[in-house]
Amino acid sequence: MLLINCPYCDDALPELEFAYAGEAHIARPADPSKLSDEEWRDFLFIRSNPRGLHAERWRHIHGCGRFFNALRDTVSDRFLTTYPAGQPRPDVTKLEAAE
Amino acid sequence: MNAPVKSFANVSIAVLPPVARLNLRIAPANLAAASAAFGLPLPTKIGQGVVKNGHAAWCLGPDEWLLHAPEAEQAAIVADFAKARTKAPHSLTVISDREFTIAITGPRAQEFLTVACPLDLSRMAPGTAKRTLFDSAQVVLIRDADDAFRIEVWRSFFPHVSELLDIALREFACGL
Numbered sequence: 029m030l031l032i033n034c035p036y037c038d039d040a041l042p043e044l045e046f047a048y049a050g051e052a053h054i055a056r057p058a059d060p061s062k063l064s065d066e067e068w069r070d071f072l073f074i075r076s077n078p079r080g081l082h083a084e085r086w087r088h089i090h091g092c093g094r095f096f097n098a099l100r101d102t103v104s105d106r107f108l109t110t111y112p113a114g115q116p117r118p119d120v121t122k123l124e125a126a127e
Numbered sequence: 128m129n130a131p132v133k134s135f136a137n138v139s140i141a142v143l144p145p146v147a148r149l150n151l152r153i154a155p156a157n158l159a160a161a162s163a164a165f166g167l168p169l170p171t172k173i174g175q176g177v178v179k180n181g182h183a184a185w186c187l188g189p190d191e192w193l194l195h196a197p198e199a200e201q202a203a204i205v206a207d208f209a210k211a212r213t214k215a216p217h218s219l220t221v222i223s224d225r226e227f228t229i230a231i232t233g234p235r236a237q238e239f240l241t242v243a244c245p246l247d248l249s250r251m252a253p254g255t256a257k258r259t260l261f262d263s264a265q266v267v268l269i270r271d272a273d274d275a276f277r278i279e280v281w282r283s284f285f286p287h288v289s290e291l292l293d294i295a296l297r298e299f300a301c302g303l
Contacts, residue, residue: 029245036189037173042245044260090260092173092188 030105032086035112036094049085051075052097053117079103083117086110099123135300137235140292143228143277147201149194151208153217160215164207165194174255176269185256185269193256193267193279198223226267227285229292231276235299240276242295243288244268264288 030043057063057071076082082102087095099108099118108123133140153161155171162169167179169192176185183195196204201223208219231239237248243262248270251257256269264284269277280288 039174041259044245090265091258093191093258094189 030107032098032107033110034088034091034094035096035110036092037088041088041091045088045090047087047089049087049095052083052085052113081108081120085113133296135296136233138231138233138239138296138299140296141230141232142289143230145198145223146228147194147196147198147204148221148223148226148279149196149201149204150220150222151192151194151217152190152219153192153215154190157215157217160211161192161208161217164211165204174257176254176256178254185267187256187258187267224282226279226281229278229280229289231278231292232274234274236274236276239295239299240268243291261288262291 031040032043032046033040034046054071054075057067060068060071063071079102082100084098084100085095086098087093095113096110097113097115097117098110099120100106101108108120109118111118151161151165151169158169158171165182165184167177167182167184169184170177170186173186173188176183181197181200185193187193194204201221205219205221208217211217233239240248244259246257246259246268251268251270253270253272256267258265258267260266261268261278261280264280264287266281266284266288267279269279271277278288
């Protein structure tokens with residue numbers, strides 16, 4: 029079973045306790061009424077869907093209940109790191125150098 | 128018909144008598160006020176528990192605690208917290224009737240729980256508690272000792288969890 033490290037619980041816990049919640053770091057526009065239809069559509073629906081590293085939101089729903097962000101490789105399903113919501117996306121080169 | 132097995136040499140399960148259960152949400156900065164109202168120092172690390180004078184508290188999330196106390200003290204505790212509300216805003220919800228507590232004890236209790244609990248229980252220290260899943264039902268799992276666990280399960284999930292435990296116990300008793 030996949031183990032996911034919850035940054036709030038500070039523990040690697042079974043995947044079953046978590047729920048996926050879409051791509052991370054998508055900020056809601058401050059003033060939606062100023063956006064064109066295309067820009068609003070892009071905010072709502074258009075996602076990067078990369079092959080490889082993906083910053084995404086997860087929720088520890090059957091645990092502490094918190095949302096957090098994770099860097100996951102969509103090919104190997106490997107979690108490089110997890111970090112609390114609100115923090116910037118970590119630098120991948122530093123993470124790989126540390127390993 | 129065979130009578131249902133509720134215990135054998137290595138594991139026994141029992142539904143515990145009612146207890147006052149409360150769910151507390153409060154900003155960690157205001158935790159001292161809640162500790163004073165409940166009469167014990169609330170733990171700050173997720174999972175940790177504290178038991179004192181018949182009261183017990185476990186930290187379930189960054190700002191969430193599960194409180195247990197004798198049933199007769201429930202109204203007094205709610206009143207104590209209400210007094211602290213002006214200085215330390217919080218939410219205190221009585222969930223006594225929402226859940227049943229099932230005790231699982233015995234030398235093989237840890238192995239027994241693995242039938243439906245995905246956690247690595249060997250890393251769970253006595254005195255801690257975690258919200259997790261039991262099969263597909265969300266529960267709070269409390270470890271009182273190496274060979275003693277409690278499962279807090281919502282009423283609506285109780286028949287499912289109870290049935291699973293009964294089946295597992297029969298299998299254990301048969302030596303499967």
